[in-house]
Amino acid sequence: MTVPYIDLQQINSRFEASILEEFEGVFDSGRYILGDRCSAFEFDFASFCGTSQAIGTGSGLDALTLIFESYIQLGLLKQGDKVLVPAHTYVASIMAIIKSGLSPVFVEPNLDTFNLDFDDLENQYSKDVKAVLAVHMYGQLVDRDALLSFCKSHNLLLIEDAAQAHGAQYSDTIRAGNIGDAAGFSFYPTKNLGALGDGGMITTNNSDLAHVARQLRDYGRSSRREFSRLGMNSRLDEMQACILSLKLKALNSDNQLRRDIAKRYLSEIVNPLIVLPFYSGGSDHVWHIFGLRTDRQTDLLSHLAAQGVEAMVHYPIPIHHQSVYKHWTDRDLLLTALISQTQVSLPISPVMTATQIDQVIYAVNSFRS
Ligand SMILES: *Cc1c(COP(=O)(O)O)cnc(C)c1O
Numbered sequence: 536m537t538v539p540y541i542d543l544q545q546i547n548s549r550f551e552a553s554i555l556e557e558f559e560g561v562f563d564s565g566r567y568i569l570g571d572r573c574s575a576f577e578f579d580f581a582s583f584c585g586t587s588q589a590i591g592t593g594s595g596l597d598a599l600t601l602i603f604e605s606y607i608q609l610g611l612l613k614q615g616d617k618v619l620v621p622a623h624t625y626v627a628s629i630m631a632i633i634k635s636g637l638s639p640v641f642v643e644p645n646l647d648t649f650n651l652d653f654d655d656l657e658n659q660y661s662k663d664v665k666a667v668l669a670v671h672m673y674g675q676l677v678d679r680d681a682l683l684s685f686c687k688s689h690n691l692l693l694i695e696d697a698a699q700a701h702g703a704q705y706s707d708t709i710r711a712g713n714i715g716d717a718a719g720f721s722f723y724p725t726k727n728l729g730a731l732g733d734g735g736m737i738t739t740n741n742s743d744l745a746h747v748a749r750q751l752r753d754y755g756r757s758s759r760r761e762f763s764r765l766g767m768n769s770r771l772d773e774m775q776a777c778i779l780s781l782k783l784k785a786l787n788s789d790n791q792l793r794r795d796i797a798k799r800y801l802s803e804i805v806n807p808l809i810v811l812p813f814y815s816g817g818s819d820h821v822w823h824i825f826g827l828r829t830d831r832q833t834d835l836l837s838h839l840a841a842q843g844v845e846a847m848v849h850y851p852i853p854i855h856h857q858s859v860y861k862h863w864t865d866r867d868l869l870l871t872a873l874i875s876q877t878q879v880s881l882p883i884s885p886v887m888t889a890t891q892i893d894q895v896i897y898a899v900n901s902f903r904s
Contacts, residue, residue, distance in 0.1 A: 538882050538891045540845040543724050545886040547731065550781055554731075557777040567773050569753070576776040579783055580720075580736055583702075584712035588745035590737040591771025592752050595698040595721020598735035599631030599668070601769065602694055602717045605747040606666075607635065608764060611692065616665040619691075621651040622854050622871040624670045628696045629854055629863075631719070632668060639863055640664060641855060643870045647813035649826055649878075650677050652870070656685060666692035671700035671711055673812070673849075674727065674793075674823035679705050679714050692716050697738075699823035701728040702790045711821075712738035722771075722779055727793070727823050728786050730775040789885040793822035796883050796892055800825055803896045808835070808904060810877075824849055827899075828877040835879055835902055842898035847880040 547554070561572065573591050581589035592598040606612040614636040620628055622641035632639045643655040649672045656667070667686055669677045686693045693715030697703075700711040701720060712718040722734035737748050747764070750756055755766030771779075797820070801811055810828040814820055826849060829835050839846045853875040854860055855868050881895055 536894075537843040538845060538887070538894050540847055540880075540882050541725055541884050542886060543729070546729070546884060549785075549886070550778070553781050554778055557781065558774065561773045561777060564773070568770055570773050572773040572776040572780070573771050576771070576780045576783075577736070579780055581738060583783060583786075584710045584718075584738045585708055586713045586738040587740045588738065588742060590745055590748045590752065591776060592735040592737060593769035593771065594733045595696075595719055595723060595726075595735040596627040596631055597752070597767070597769035598719035598721070598737045599628065599694070599696060600634050601748045601751050601767075602719055602737055602739075602744070603631060603635035603637055604751055605744050606692065608747050608751070609743060612637065612665055615663075617661065617663045618666045618668050619656060619659055619664055620668040621670050621672065622868045623649060623651075623672065623850075623874050624696070624854065625698070625850065626854065626857060626859075627698070627721075628668055628670050629860060633860075633863070637666075638663075639860075641864050641866065641868055641871070643868055644672075644874060646828070646870060646874070648675060649673055649812065649874065650675060653678070653681050653685070660689060664689070664691065666694060667715075668694050668696055669715065670696040670698075671703060672824075673826055674700050674703055674821035675814075676700065676703050676705055676711060676714070676819040679709075682714070686715070694718065698723075698726060700821055701726065702786045703821045704818045713740070716741060717744055722775065727790060727821055728779060728782055731778055732772075732775055734771050734775045734779065735769075736771070785885075790818075790821040792885040793883055794818075794820065796887060797822045797825055799892055800881060800883075800896065804899050806900050806902055808902060809899060822883055825881045825883040826878050827881065828874070829879060830877060831902075831904065832877055832879060835899075838902045839879075839898050842894070842901070844895050844898045845882060848875070848878055849880050851875055
């Protein structure tokens, strides 16, 4: 039997009856965009993160782009300002910066956590840098204290890309989405909190920012018939909003199941060819991705495939080698490139069975040179 990397049908079938019931409700309401269900989910998600504001969007990319564009509208950022961002991330983090007219400055990763490296963050700082886009890679929070003191000492805006970290918590009251000035989430189906389509969310405690972002996601609308800003169309629809409200109730327990699997991988995978990731053991990690490293990436991938285990690489082409970004840096990002060549992601999800977890562990442990 093959262990799939992720089985979305199984993940969602746990909610099938209630989703279908909600669907009927939305159908009958006759209101499909920006209705009560979107507002209710925004309220629930803000309370969950501990922020005063949440603004539903059409995707995670749009959530991040809307944050930057709102700061530009508020005069807190201007075209050409530089934004520090980890180079080991998904293409969307960088795209949001450039699409908003800002310039990314790439920061190398830490090889144990896959999160941005603080020495390099400090080294890449210059007077033109006005913000940091911190990505909680694989679901693990970037060191909050270090991040806040860095941003404070240079007077920088701190924006979180929390697309992989729904529910990761620094303390009982401080979760991903409530660490910096604003955060962008994605509800792409594979994320820890996933819709049955596209969706995203901005969280913030800044009501001015929230006000502008709400206008910008709806063409820049300032009242029913008036438009005062050049916005976009990026809204979270009613169907996705009510599916997400349902699934939010299971997020903490789903994240705990992911942590339990990660703990088994960390204690039971023993193989000199494998470097396991760093984990504090706490709730600051929600294991969107379980990424390990090996010098023998291609061989491990084919060994796992032969053993019936679907694995992935995050991300096979490093950001600075993507043709779309080639004009944005001439720096040799050696550690970022090294991760692309050595990283392997194992299956991890709340619907994995004990037998499937055993099979993954056996497959990795039986890998030989
Ligand atoms: C998924 C993801 C995004 C983009 O989200 P979409 O909803 O697919 O646009 C942004 N950043 C990171 C780190 C992601 O993993």
